[in-house]
Amino acid sequence: MFNMNYPCIFTALAGILLASSCDKNEPMSQEQARLEAEFNRGNEEMRNLDAELVQGTNTIDLNLLEQQHVECVKYNAAIEQALAGLSKKCTQGDDLLKKVHSKLDAYKALNAQ
Numbered sequence: 001m002f003n004m005n006y007p008c009i010f011t012a013l014a015g016i017l018l019a020s021s022c023d024k025n026e027p028m029s030q031e032q033a034r035l036e037a038e039f040n041r042g043n044e045e046m047r048n049l050d051a052e053l054v055q056g057t058n059t060i061d062l063n064l065l066e067q068q069h070v071e072c073v074k075y076n077a078a079i080e081q082a083l084a085g086l087s088k089k090c091t092q093g094d095d096l097l098k099k100v101h102s103k104l105d106a107y108k109a110l111n112a113q
């Protein structure tokens with residue numbers, strides 16, 4: 001509940017603060033102005049960093065990531081092709097080994113008699 005005495009109290013406090021010596025208020029005002037200026041510089045720097053981040057993310061980073069993705073896909077395709085070639089050679093090698101083993105077994109059978 002709002003008490004009707006609060007506006008009177010706040011008005012009296014404001015009057016007391018305004019009536020205090022200017023020597024005390026001036027350093028506080030200077031400090032407040034310095035802090036506000038520093039705050040504004042910090043906000044401006046944050047806006048600049050945000051703009052750079054958005055611009056960098058939208059242009060450089062995404063293009064770079066897309067390019068890297070395309071290169072990775074090409075690299076993976078080349079590796080898969082090389083693996084397919086090696087697999088084919090292994091299959092051919094297995095077939096040759098089977099032929100050699102069968103010939104070796106036939107040779108052993110002839111010489112064992």
